[in-house]
Amino acid sequence: MELTGADMVVQCLKDEGVKYIFGYPGGAALHIYDALYKQDDVRHILVRHEQGAAHAADGYARVTGEVGVMLVTSGPGVTNAVTGLATAYMDSIPMVMISGQVPTHLIGDDAFQEVDALGVTRPCVKHNFLVRDIRDLAMTIKKAFYIANSGRPGPVVVDIPKDVTAEKTEYIYPRSISLRSYNPTIRGHRGQIKKAANLLLRAKRPIIYSGGGVSIAYAEDELRELVRLLQYPCTNTLMGLGCYPNNDPLFLGMLGMHGTYEANMAMHDCDVMLAVGARFDDRITGDLSKFSPHSQKIHIDIDPSSIGKNVNVAIPIVGDAKSVLADLVKAVKKENRSPDQIYLKRWWSQIESWRSIDSLAYNRESDKIKPQFVLEKLYEVTKGKAFITSDVGQHQMWAAQFYRFDEPRRWVNSGGLGTMGFGLPAAMGVRFAYPESEVVCVTGEASIIMCIQELSTCKQYDLPIKIVNLNNRYMGMVRQWQEFFYDRRYSHSYMDALPDFVALAKSFGHHGVRIENPSDVEDALIDAMSRKDQLVFLDFITDQQENVYPMIAAGAGHNDMHLRSDGDPSELEKRELA
Numbered sequence: 001m002e003l004t005g006a007d008m009v010v011q012c013l014k015d016e017g018v019k020y021i022f023g024y025p026g027g028a029a030l031h032i033y034d035a036l037y038k039q040d041d042v043r044h045i046l047v048r049h050e051q052g053a054a055h056a057a058d059g060y061a062r063v064t065g066e067v068g069v070m071l072v073t074s075g076p077g078v079t080n081a082v083t084g085l086a087t088a089y090m091d092s093i094p095m096v097m098i099s100g101q102v103p104t105h106l107i108g109d110d111a112f113q114e115v116d117a118l119g120v121t122r123p124c125v126k127h128n129f130l131v132r133d134i135r136d137l138a139m140t141i142k143k144a145f146y147i148a149n150s151g152r153p154g155p156v157v158v159d160i161p162k163d164v165t166a167e168k169t170e171y172i173y174p175r176s177i178s179l180r181s182y183n184p185t186i187r188g189h190r191g192q193i194k195k196a197a198n199l200l201l202r203a204k205r206p207i208i209y210s211g212g213g214v215s216i217a218y219a220e221d222e223l224r225e226l227v228r229l230l231q232y233p234c235t236n237t238l239m240g241l242g243c244y245p246n247n248d249p250l251f252l253g254m255l256g257m258h259g260t261y262e263a264n265m266a267m268h269d270c271d272v273m274l275a276v277g278a279r280f281d282d283r284i285t286g287d288l289s290k291f292s293p294h295s296q297k298i299h300i301d302i303d304p305s306s307i308g309k310n311v312n313v314a315i316p317i318v319g320d321a322k323s324v325l326a327d328l329v330k331a332v333k334k335e336n337r338s339p340d341q342i343y344l345k346r347w348w349s350q351i352e353s354w355r356s357i358d359s360l361a362y363n364r365e366s367d368k369i370k371p372q373f374v375l376e377k378l379y380e381v382t383k384g385k386a387f388i389t390s391d392v393g394q395h396q397m398w399a400a401q402f403y404r405f406d407e408p409r410r411w412v413n414s415g416g417l418g419t420m421g422f423g424l425p426a427a428m429g430v431r432f433a434y435p436e437s438e439v440v441c442v443t444g445e446a447s448i449i450m451c452i453q454e455l456s457t458c459k460q461y462d463l464p465i466k467i468v469n470l471n472n473r474y475m476g477m478v479r480q481w482q483e484f485f486y487d488r489r490y491s492h493s494y495m496d497a498l499p500d501f502v503a504l505a506k507s508f509g510h511h512g513v514r515i516e517n518p519s520d521v522e523d524a525l526i527d528a529m530s531r532k533d534q535l536v537f538l539d540f541i542t543d544q545q546e547n548v549y550p551m552i553a554a555g556a557g558h559n560d561m562h563l564r565s566d567g568d569p570s571e572l573e574k575r576e577l578a
Contacts, residue, residue, distance in 0.1 A: 050078075152301075236251075288311065
């Protein structure tokens with residue numbers, strides 16, 4: 001059949017099984033919007049800013065494993081979306097952004113709302129396309145979806161000039177696709193897997209360290225089987241939380257800059273480390289020269305460029321985490337022997353001594369609301385079953401520490417880029433994916449302001465998200481670093497002229513509550529969760545001076561953590577910030 005380019009775009013989305021597309025209209029995309037108007041299979045969600053569209057598509061993709069899709073116009077439509085693209089790129093999230101472009105004959109003429117979409121997005125997407133010929137359109141969109149959701153996932157941009165969306169040609173959508181220059185490795189090398197099994201079984205002080213790649217690959221069952229088979233300690237990165245159950249005794253908690261004492265000490269002292277779907281980023285490793293100096297490392301990752309990039313690896317294994325872990329379990333069983341129980345018992349004894357230090361302790365007797373207390377109560381009230389999105393800062397770390405994730409893909413946050421403003425639009429995407437589930441956005445007063453306009457989108461589509469605002473009237477993490485490393489010179493980190501969040505929520509048609517006393521925290525959360533059809537904005541007025549502990553300072557190693565009991569933070573050794 002013959003279709004216009006605009007109708008072709010929509011038909012491609014239908015053929016890909018797309019249910020939702022998040023977007024904002026503009027001149028160069030109007031033919032596509034007109035095509036969307038004439039059908040009901042693909043539902044368009046009108047956000048209030050293109051950054052919101054990107055984060056909503058991102059949130060949808062993170063919890064479903066499907067490609068998140070967004071639609072923007074040319075020029076500022078594209079540039080407004082770049083932060084969201086970079087967020088998805090850093091965290092390996094499959095997305096396709098369709099952008100309108102000025103007509104082909106005007107490209108390069110500085111036309112109204114023209115921007116070089118390919119040039120602007122190239123550093124922060126997996127791939128991008130400019131479609132100049134309508135005959136290439138269907139195949140290009142097929143390639144975009146394939147690239148976005150295969151190998152190491154990531155965002156792909158398809159930029160379409162307005163005249164291409166108006167032209168007509170025969171529509172043929174390929175059922176499958178093969179790209180000669182792009183063939184991700186799925187199965188791991190058998191010999192390397194056998195070596196890894198042998199090294200793991202010979203370990204005296206082992207640790208298994210998993211990241212977001214395990215969640216992306218839906219490899220949690222294989223990870224859990226391996227950990228329980230070996231009875232080895234396991235730790236997750238910020239992005240991997242939930243892949244191994246938080247409440248399991250083999251789990252040491254999150255590692256890294258604000259990880260638990262036991263997880264970081266075990267990472268530092270281990271002799272064999274298995275890293276799965278993690279990239280050894282700086283928030284995990286601290287000073288690379290001091291990172292786990294006595295260990296041999298096994299690294300499993302689908303992206304070969306991630307292996308050996310930051311740390312030297314004894315046994316690299318390129319492949320999909322689910323496939324490789326399944327084969328590794330088989331290889332361990334095939335060895336037909338167990339780890340040395342004497343050494344393993346000694347190792348666990350050492351870990352338990354580290355664990356006896358409550359590195360997440362805080363003052364539970366305070367007359368001020370402690371943010372940790374709010375997160376603990378949120379976990380109790382929701383029974384750990386809610387989807388939790390977050391923005392970036394102290395509240396993000398407290399959520400990671402105190403909401404005890406037992407299942408993957410329940411924790412949705414910007415780990416790599418650290419994007420303030422991510423939480424609310426991401427929560428919208430999650431709610432569209434799971435309309436019957438509780439979705440809670442944990443945020444701070446500085447972050448929520450950045451995409452606050454999406455409260456309007458929530459009203460239009462009746463999204464009963466619960467917003468937990470930990471309001472300390474500071475850019476909390478900035479203030480903490482200024483306290484520790486800048487002699488308490490709080491340069492522009494105090495939030496003056498904050499709105500009345502309760503009144504603001506009500507102005508958008510939602511329910512708002514201000515909570516100032518610790519005794520009111522639990523009742524406020526219970527009431528909010530009982531309002532199944534309402535968005536509730538909970539403005540918790542928290543202790544301004546509360547800091548996130550533990551903390552590994554810049555330039556320190558995992559065995560040099562600052563705990564709350566260490567005294568006044570101003571006594572920290574001053575280190576040059578990286």
